[in-house]
Amino acid sequence: MDGDGWVWVRRPADDDEEERPLKVVFDSPAEHFTDAAPIGNGSLGAMVWGSVASEKLQLNHDTLWTGVPGNYTDPNAPYALAVVRKLVDGEKFVDATEAASGLFGGPTEVYQPLGDINLEFDSSSLGYTSYKRELDLRTATVCISYNIGEVQYSREHFCSNPHQVFATKISANKSGHVSFTLSLNSQLNHNVRITNANEMIMQGTCPGRRPALHHNGANDAIGIKFATAVGLQIGGTSAKVTIIDDQKLRIDAADWVVLLVAAASSFDGPFVNPSESKLNPEVAALNTLNISRNATFSQLKAAHLEDYQGLFHRVTLQLSQASMLEKDILEEVDHDVKTTAERINSFRSDEDPSLVELLFQYGRYLLISSSRPGTQVSNLQGIWNQDFAPAWEASPHLNINLEMNYWPTLPCNLTECQEPLFDLIGSLAVNGTKTAKVNYQASGWVTHHVTDIWAKSSAYYVDAMYALWPMGGAWLCTHLWENYQYSLDKEFLEKRAYPLLEGCAMFLIDWLIKGPGDYLETNPSTSPEHPFIAPGTGGHLASVSYSTTMDISIIREVFLAVISSAEVLGKSDTNLVERIKKALPMLPPVKISKDGTIMEWAQDFEDPEVHHRHLSHLFGLYPGHTITMQKNPEVCKAVANSLHKRGEDGPGWSTTWKMALWARLLNSENAYRMILKLITLVPPGGKVDFEGGLYTNLWTAHPPFQIDANFGFTAAIAEMLLQSTHGDADLYLLPALPREKWPKGYVKGLRARGNVTVNISWEKGELQEATVWSSNPKCTLRLHYGEQVAMVTVLGGNVYRFNGGLQCVETYMAP
Helix, strand or coil: CCCCCCCCCCCCCCCCCCCCCCEEEECCCCCCHHHCEEEECCCEEEEECCCCCEEEEEEEECCCECCCCCCCCCCCHHHHHHHHHHHHHCCCHHHHHHHHHHHCCCCCCCECCCEEEEEEECHHHHCCEEEEEEEECCCCEEEEEEEECCEEEEEEEEEECCCCEEEEEEEECCCCCEEEEEEEECCCEEEEEEEECCEEEEEEEEECCCHHHCECCECCCEEEEEEEEEEEEEECCCCEEEEECCCEEEEEEECEEEEEEEEEECCCCCCCCHHHCCCCHHHHHHHHHHHHHCCCHHHHHHHHHHHHHHHHCCCEEEEECCHHHHHHHHHHHHHHCCCHHHHHHCHHHHCCHHHHHHHHHHHHHHHHHHCCCCCCCCECCECCCCCCCCHHHHCCECCCHHHHHCCCCCCCCCHHHHHHHHHHHHHHHHHHHHHHHHHHCCCCCCCCCECCCCCCCCCCCCCHHHHCCCCHHHHHHHHHHHHHHHHCCHHHHHHHHHHHHHHHHHHHHHHCEECCCCCEECCCECECCECEECCCCCCCEECCECCCHHHHHHHHHHHHHHHHHHHHHCCCCCHHHHHHHHHHHHCCCCCECCCCCECCCCCCCECCCCCCCCCHHHCCCCCCCCCCCCCCHHHHHHHHHHHHHHCCCCCHHHHHHHHHHHHHCCCHHHHHHHHHHHCCECCCCCCCCCCCCECCCCCEECCCECCHHHHHHHHHHHHHHEEECCCCCEEEECCCCCCCCCCEEEEEEEEECCCEEEEEEEECCEEEEEEEEECCCEEEEEEEECCEEEEEEEECCEEEEEECCCCEEEEEECC
């Protein structure tokens, strides 16, 4: 058992097969951004294009954003709120939607690219053969190889979290054959200088305002400063380095070259103006670089692997088809070395389960690479961005996308990767307290549907169906309670989670007002990004009404979390908890419309877009827990009807949300249909006539690229294989396994609520073995498999092995 409270145990008996490769494979250099291979250490990211004659290594740093800390309050908002509420009460929903502009805040700031490392090789590089480019998920490295004449060239890249550098080694199998010119550039305001023959530095500044808000090209605010330092290590007796125009380095006749790249910024938290920051990014970058220079490339890689694999290897998944069909697929993969793009294209015909494994683990890889303790949250594109003005500013969106980014952290055994999310929630609570007080004359804290590095807490702008949604902080707070349910870390609950939950609930209690009948209501209220046809208006659209199903579902989830947290912490007698207990039965119930679906709004409005991408009204089933198959079967039928009505088309994140919802409904067939829907190749570079799908590098598409569905897919696969509840201590094994598609397989290391870790194996579509352990001193679990149920008492430090009949056949001490 290690310090994180989980253990390595032997695999189930049937999985003595050799682990398959987990590689994203290309047979040519990247032509587009979504062909390149992403690597990262949580903060520093790089895209490896793999071009032979002219290589481009695109760099990102998680703290490079436009702007400065903002004022997220509006003293005129209370007047606008009163106007909107009166219009909603009069059911003048179109007018209320228009009047809601008085509650708008402003746009977010914009995530910025750091810059590019350019490597210009000799013109003879144009004639190459045997090209191969691979991203290996087991080692988090990108390797490129090709031949020019009789010389084989190799490049190896990784981003080290322990040393905080991007490392590249370029080598040849014949001495003296590595020659190229190295330069740095950036789309941001910058300058480059050579400090010596082994080092170059780029300094720059992000815009102090988002580009669209520049006035006549002026930008009087001082933005975040940054620095990138590149150091060289060179091998070969004939190697030499020449400085060109104090801007470039020319390396000739080397045996090998190692590039070490460090980056830093002046960002000192969301409340410090860059003009007042005391941080010196150049000094920080050079310090990081100099520490790394004391190690060899092999030593750097060893430290990188120890760190990365300590996270990645916690979970193993293997899925198998019928033996003869799978044998044919694997032989084709092994012998012909199919590219990942080819595997995506052939999935509709071969349904290769190893591609599902790869995509599952790719989500875990991306999360490890884009979110680590001390970094910023993984944004709409993780940490990878090539554009000065990326789609949707690449900002964290709180009405599904940011939450989905972190869905895999707990079930897929990457708890540490949540830390940046908790940091952001803490910052949002600070700014959100001011927003709640000034804008809504409420206690507690609030935030809306989109934020940025400055923890913007005010509403968005442009359109009420995006802007007017003060539930962003509440949805985020459910992650705090979820973390406790998985970890049972009482110190985390008391010192970190509960104060934030408490502040969130204080706002929600004040936000709720007396509604029709004996119910409380939220007013104004929107269902994220989805308008309705306002009754009696001749077909006019509106988005502002009252008590949308998602509002009430999230509030109910938060209130129950506060009550449960208070019970754990002995705080059930506080005034807030008493108010919550009184409010809970006054929340409107989930309603079923005349067509048998879940009502999205408080009234059964006509829906102008029945195939809308958002599934907000189904929140209570997933990721929430207030609707379950066991306790609410009739409501679950309405959820299924709602999913059928929504249809299967939609952006990648919508597809994976549907996948998880079908899993919660124990419907393996439809969950698998969503897998088929997602695994569709998106041609890079141009517009496509469908939504969702995968790019050649396995990134998920909205389109354009959004990373959320990569994480949603991973979480949904876990949900198909294992589900759990904390309060009732139920563990459901293989609840939505598509038995005909994956008749044989195993998963190792999934986490369940109650601080439990589980291994499961199955054969011929039936459970063969399950292994359960926990670091709790003692806990009682109910294991479920189909109709079978078994009670088990689990003692900390012991491992319990169950057969397919849920009989405990072996107990042994954890290693």
